[in-house]
Amino acid sequence: MHEAIEDLLADYAEAIDDGALERWPGFFAEDGEYQIITRESHEAGLPVGIMYCGSRGMMEDRVQALRTANIYEPHTYRHLLARPRIQRSAEGFAVRSNLCVFRIAQDGETVVFATGRYLDRIVEDGAALRFRSRQVVLDSRRIDILLVLPL
Amino acid sequence: MHEAIEDLLADYAEAIDDGALERWPGFFAEDGEYQIITRESHEAGLPVGIMYCGSRGMMEDRVQALRTANIYEPHTYRHLLARPRIQRSAEGFAVRSNLCVFRIAQDGETVVFATGRYLDRIVEDGAALRFRSRQVVLDSRRIDILLVLPL
Amino acid sequence: MHEAIEDLLADYAEAIDDGALERWPGFFAEDGEYQIITRESHEAGLPVGIMYCGSRGMMEDRVQALRTANIYEPHTYRHLLARPRIQRSAEGFAVRSNLCVFRIAQDGETVVFATGRYLDRIVEDGAALRFRSRQVVLDSRRIDILLVLPL
Numbered sequence: 001m002h003e004a005i006e007d008l009l010a011d012y013a014e015a016i017d018d019g020a021l022e023r024w025p026g027f028f029a030e031d032g033e034y035q036i037i038t039r040e041s042h043e044a045g046l047p048v049g050i051m052y053c054g055s056r057g058m059m060e061d062r063v064q065a066l067r068t069a070n071i072y073e074p075h076t077y078r079h080l081l082a083r084p085r086i087q088r089s090a091e092g093f094a095v096r097s098n099l100c101v102f103r104i105a106q107d108g109e110t111v112v113f114a115t116g117r118y119l120d121r122i123v124e125d126g127a128a129l130r131f132r133s134r135q136v137v138l139d140s141r142r143i144d145i146l147l148v149l150p151l
Numbered sequence: 152m153h154e155a156i157e158d159l160l161a162d163y164a165e166a167i168d169d170g171a172l173e174r175w176p177g178f179f180a181e182d183g184e185y186q187i188i189t190r191e192s193h194e195a196g197l198p199v200g201i202m203y204c205g206s207r208g209m210m211e212d213r214v215q216a217l218r219t220a221n222i223y224e225p226h227t228y229r230h231l232l233a234r235p236r237i238q239r240s241a242e243g244f245a246v247r248s249n250l251c252v253f254r255i256a257q258d259g260e261t262v263v264f265a266t267g268r269y270l271d272r273i274v275e276d277g278a279a280l281r282f283r284s285r286q287v288v289l290d291s292r293r294i295d296i297l298l299v300l301p302l
Numbered sequence: 303m304h305e306a307i308e309d310l311l312a313d314y315a316e317a318i319d320d321g322a323l324e325r326w327p328g329f330f331a332e333d334g335e336y337q338i339i340t341r342e343s344h345e346a347g348l349p350v351g352i353m354y355c356g357s358r359g360m361m362e363d364r365v366q367a368l369r370t371a372n373i374y375e376p377h378t379y380r381h382l383l384a385r386p387r388i389q390r391s392a393e394g395f396a397v398r399s400n401l402c403v404f405r406i407a408q409d410g411e412t413v414v415f416a417t418g419r420y421l422d423r424i425v426e427d428g429a430a431l432r433f434r435s436r437q438v439v440l441d442s443r444r445i446d447i448l449l450v451l452p453l
Binding site: 002039080082083084085096098099100112115116117139140141142 | 305308309311312313315316319378380381382383385402404406409410411412413414
């Protein structure tokens, strides 16, 4: 199962890095949750995040908006994940992995865009593994105005 | 086999990072190919790369030239690879892994030198695993003049 | 055993990144050694490091000092490790892994703080795996004045 979970995490990163945003909602259970939050808010127990989607439908809307409005400066991401730590839980698996995301602007400029942790709850959803919830806990409180794509 | 492939990828990175360039051609099959290309060219199907070697002999020549001419400002690399995604193919394995390479100048300055993907075709070559081809697809179109060492 | 060693490495990184410094000495054998050294000194065979602790007791003292004096500008780390290369040795395992550590200042500024290698000797210490020695070989000779936390 460790292998299958690692493949899910790598596949997710691949979809985002490839710009295949339409694949993004499919990594989540139907009522799956996605949240980006700062470490500071997370440790203070504040529920207010930077980005929140409470269902696959909300994620699809978000992708649709990104594709339609297209107001953001074009850029791509490159994810690097460290080995995940996996614990069995009542409903599936609690998974944590360190991450770094680089952002590459259209002119080629590359910056360390975000570092932090993924805190995931992963469940067996039929034959597939999917996120019941995925929380991206960012180390930095500096939130870039360009945070429009999911991490 | 997953383990053996991951060891090959890590050993390759180790050789480059250690500056053991003479080990580099040995990671490839006799008629192995090595190419560095931008994402832009790769997606446009343009075959023109930034660096290309079409055989182990060409790689040996390149190493020889680097050792002899020694025209470049001394620096070292540090590779970080994410978990590879591995698929069996007719002739062996198709492998993809995200990568980041840091460059450390002699005065100690450290920069994110390159991010991107390795797209590898790996074959069993006698008792060893070797690259039939290794393509380094760089995210950025900004090609540094200091790109003289293989990635 | 490969899995257990990888879990040890990830758990260590997690403890430091979480700021749980009190957990740090427990990753080492009673007479375990910890050293941070530059690549330059390491390759020259110079034993002089940037930080050295020769026992778990010395590590506990160091943590105590950090907690009490609190003279440093608050910051956190984020570790990213590549897959380790593991070799059996007479007394346990010789393990090497590439690493990058990002430093996040309180105002959110994130920098590539250090790149290099962990060179570890890991032993079975009762039921647990622990470091007999852990050497952090830094690529850069620029040693930041903020290097007060263990890497």
